[in-house]
Amino acid sequence: MSSAGWKQDTDEPARNGKLLEAIRLALRAQQGQADVGSPELGKMLDSFSNMGFSTSQIxxxxxxxxxxxxxxxxxxxxxxxxxxxxxxxxxxxxxxxxxxxxxxxxxxxxxxxxxxxxxxxxxxxxxxxxxxxxxxxLPWKKIDAVVQVFKKCLFTVAQVTEILRSCPSVLLEEPHDLEYKFQYAYFRMGVNHRAMVKSGLFRTPLAEIKNRHIFLERLGLYQTPDKKGQTQVVNPKLKEIIRVSQGDFLTQLAHSSLEEFTVFKKLLAREEEEVIASEETDSASNGEGERSDSK
Structure with a gap:
């Protein structure tokens, strides 16, 4: 056997021994309980090694x-x-x-x-x-609630699987937010289920989807399909709207500048705030009216 091979064989037990001692001392110091026996701990370390863990990973x-x-x-x-x-x-x-x-x-x-x-x-x-x-x-109920939303929205089993594969973070979202995102794409934009899945719709924040869609709409470059699915303009595909960088979106689809898009987003945010404020005022007025009627 070469001297290099002999050195590797003799160094391995030394490294294992040092690892065993380091972990044993750390456990004893941290756990504040009876010392873990070296033979028992040694077997566990061997198990980790057999599973492919290196010394540093252990x-x-x-x-x-x-x-x-x-x-x-x-x-x-x-x-x-x-x-x-x-x-x-x-x-x-x-x-x-x-x-x-x-x-x-x-x-x-x-x-x-x-x-x-x-x-x-x-x-x-x-x-x-x-x-x-x-x-x-993650709680079982949370996963179930998200899956049920997709079923309610009539995605097929295969489509639900693809959404979870490509965007597992949907499991963290609120079910009603996911449903609203679907409704916006389906009813407001006229996008079908297959296109939603292929485009990565559920990986894209709703605010970004709305900003780009409404910007195109107001430029006359996008139109909500009628009941027959017809439009007077050729709408770009959903993935062409949301899967490209902002720069490509502006140059290739909107043919507008960053400054124009930035101003538009601020105006749109202000519009939405005014709508919310108006709805809250109407709700409060209706509540007052109902109380008056009851008196």
């Missing part, structure tokens, strides 16, 4: 929540790895969403099964979890 894992029992770490990490996540993805998830560490193995399995039933199979599930790790700890 140290990072234990530094996230030092007071957490090592057995809990092993259970949570094992469940995430069984989902097909690699060491980097697992570490990233726990760093971004440490509340996952408070979940049981059964809770993690049930959540994974539920997401698969929504169509997030292998590969898709990993991508969603990587971009939004909080999906594991």
């Amino acid at each position: 140290m990072q894992l234990f530094s996230l929540q030092p007071k957490l029992a090592p057995q809990t770490w092993l259970m949570v990490v094992s469940e995430l790895v069984l989902l097909g996540l690699d060491a980097n993805s697992t570490l990233s998830i726990l760093q971004k969403s440490p509340e996952v560490l408070r979940m049981t193995a059964q809770q993690l399995r049930h959540r994974a099964e539920y997401l698969r039933r929504l169509g997030l199979g292998e590969g898709s599930l990993q991508r969603v979890v990587n971009s939004y790790p909080g999906i594991f700890s």
Whole structure:
């Protein structure tokens, strides 16, 4: 055996020994409880290594929540790895969403099964979890409420799955906000379900959609279709409106300057504020009238 190979073999136990001692001392200091036995902890560290975690990654894992029992770490990490996540993805998830560490193995399995039933199979599930790790700890009712909104809006099962794959952050939004965004695109802009999904509608803030749409409309470059779906102008596709940069939107579609668009957005915001104020005044007046009638 070469001297280089011999040195690598002898250095490995030394590194493992140092790692074991460092984590053992950290746990004892942080947990304020009985020392974790070296043999037991050593087996756990071997398990992490077998799952593909490097020495530095193992140290990072234990530094996230030092007071957490090592057995809990092993259970949570094992469940995430069984989902097909690699060491980097697992570490990233726990760093971004440490509340996952408070979940049981059964809770993690049930959540994974539920997401698969929504169509997030292998590969898709990993991508969603990587971009939004909080999906594991999000309340069941919150996920269900969002899914029900899409069903109410008559998106197909495949379309709902595609929305969740491409934009898992919709799970954080209020259901009524998602429904309003759909209604605006469907009734106000005349966009069909397929175009909404393909364009990434639900990844775009509603304010940006309205600003660009109404700007084009007032320039005579967009028109709400009539009952037969007809327009007197050729409307640009939704993805051409919302998927391009602001600069490309202004030069390629609106043929306007940034200054014009900036002024327009300020005026539109003022218009909307006036509408809201007027509605609040009308509501208050109606309330006063009802009280008077009751007297």
